[in-house]
Amino acid sequence: MRxxxxxxxxxxxxxxxELGRTRNLLVAATGTGKTVVAALDYRxxxxxxxxxxxxxxVAHRVEILRxxxxxxxxxxxxxxxxxxxxxxxxxxxxxxxASADLLERFGPDYWHTVVIDxxxxxxxxxxDAFALPGVQRAAGLSGSQDGNFVxx
Numbered sequence: 001m002r003x004x005x006x007x008x009x010x011x012x013x014x015x016x017x018e019l020g021r022t023r024n025l026l027v028a029a030t031g032t033g034k035t036v037v038a039a040l041d042y043r044x045x046x047x048x049x050x051x052x053x054x055x056x057x058v059a060h061r062v063e064i065l066r067x068x069x070x071x072x073x074x075x076x077x078x079x080x081x082x083x084x085x086x087x088x089x090x091x092x093x094x095x096x097x098a099s100a101d102l103l104e105r106f107g108p109d110y111w112h113t114v115v116i117d118x119x120x121x122x123x124x125x126x127x128d129a130f131a132l133p134g135v136q137r138a139a140g141l142s143g144s145q146d147g148n149f150v151x152x
Contacts, residue, residue, distance in 0.1 A: 005028065005033060006036050006037050006040070009026060009028065009032075009034070009037045010037050010044075013041055014041075014044070017137075023138040023139075024138070024139050025139070025140040025141075025142065026038075026139060026140070026141050027142045027143070030143045034117070034141040034142075035068055035117055035141060038057075038115045038117070038139055039068070041139070042055060042113060045113065052074075052088075055089045055090070055111060055112070055113045055115070056090050056092065056102075056115070057069070057075075057090070057092070057115045057117065058092055058094055058097060058114070058115070058116045058117065059091075060094050060121040061093070062079045064117050065077050065092070066091075068091055068117065074089055076090060076091065077092070078092035078093070078096045080093075080096075083100075087110070094121070094122060108134035109134025109135070110134070111135060112135070113138070113139075114135050114137070114138045114139070115139045115141065116138075116141065118141065118143065119140035119141060119142050120142045120143070
């Protein structure tokens with residue numbers, strides 16, 4: 001992994017947040033550190049707020065969830081029929097979010113931060129469901145074919 005690129009992405013994301021742009025899409029080539037950037041961004045938020053705001057991390061594959069959740073002490077996985085004890089720091093598959101009716105059960109302001117990894121795999125209606133009005137920070141992560149980094 002080239003650390004120059006994730007640092008650039010993180011700095012740009014921080015600038016966007018300073019401008020009040022809290023719903024962002026990071027597009028970069030596979031393996032350039034988008035998930036790491038999302039984790040570092042969340043860590044910076046935790047430091048700034050002095051706590052750990054509720055987080056929902058969504059991906060289309062369970063392997064991505066397990067890679068993103070490196071410490072079981074931090075959060076839980078909702079996938080493959082497993083039900084978590086807590087939904088505060090949840091790493092969930094797209095299918096599990098839908099089948100458990102999470103967005104309807106917990107409401108639009110339960111999670112402070114929502115990260116959707118490989119968001120280009122989401123059908124449009126599923127993506128729209130995550131654009132909850134109460135979510136204070138949202139980040140979609142997506143791969144690009146040409147290796148260029150885009151933040152919108």
